[in-house]
Amino acid sequence: MSSIFTLCVVRDEDKILVQKREKTPFKGYWNAPGGKVEGQETPIEACLREVFEETGLQLNEVRFRGVMTVSSLSRQQNTQLLMLFDSNNYNGELMPSSEGEVDWIEIDKIYNSKIIPASTTYLLPYIMESEGIITGKLVYNRELLEVCDISLQV
Template sequence: MSNLFTMCFIENNNQLLLQKRMKKPFIGLWNAPGGKVEAYESPIEACKREVQEETGLDLGKVHFRGVITVTNKSRKKSDALMLFHSREFSGDIRSSEEGEVAWVETEKIYSYDNTPPSFIYLLPYILETDGILTGKMVYNKGILEMFDININI
């Protein structure tokens, strides 16, 4: 069975909003906010809801950036991850039970050792390209074995 999830890259000048995850996957690592698409919810509605619940921000315009499959070989399961990007928001950030949130200078993120490798691979595609992304990530026992992405312009 597959599930549909969202991930939103929120930019503020030269900073990106990150969340230190309190739940699996990537517990204890910094990542972009997002979560599961619930019944009767569109992916963009889920994106906005998850960001508001997890960070306190209300998103304005949100750009769809693509979809990638995330496969866990040991569980023989694939999920779809819908990618979004926004520079428009209101409100003040606040941490939640999902994890601590903070604005981090984008250039510093690339040298962090406390972000998932997949996030570091994905980040330049989100921030430095304009096309729609499609691709896949394959994990085996928590280790990223494959990251394959295409840009559709």
């Protein structure tokens, strides 16, 4: 099974696209769309596929923003890679998905929200306000973010 995942911040002016997670991790939380890189897919292909499957939007352009390692102190699992992308160029209309409800949320509301994963609130300014490549690590302990170490390579 793949240990590579994507996360794509899709922007529309002062809003970003979010999806309410129906399964773990982050069940019940709203997060940017993304998911597993499947066999014979590049991370960009997976990003495009996941955004379309989860939201109905077709991305015309996607920009690679960086990579984070994700690990857990409380569970024995392999370290996962989270490939970060963003886009503001898309076609289509939001469509219901079996993956979870989708909607646009104002960026200002994200930072005070208790229903957005902490990792997203830390990563979002780097993805939206910088031009470099993001690297770092996210370490969880029983679903709680223990370590968030982010670097920007310019």
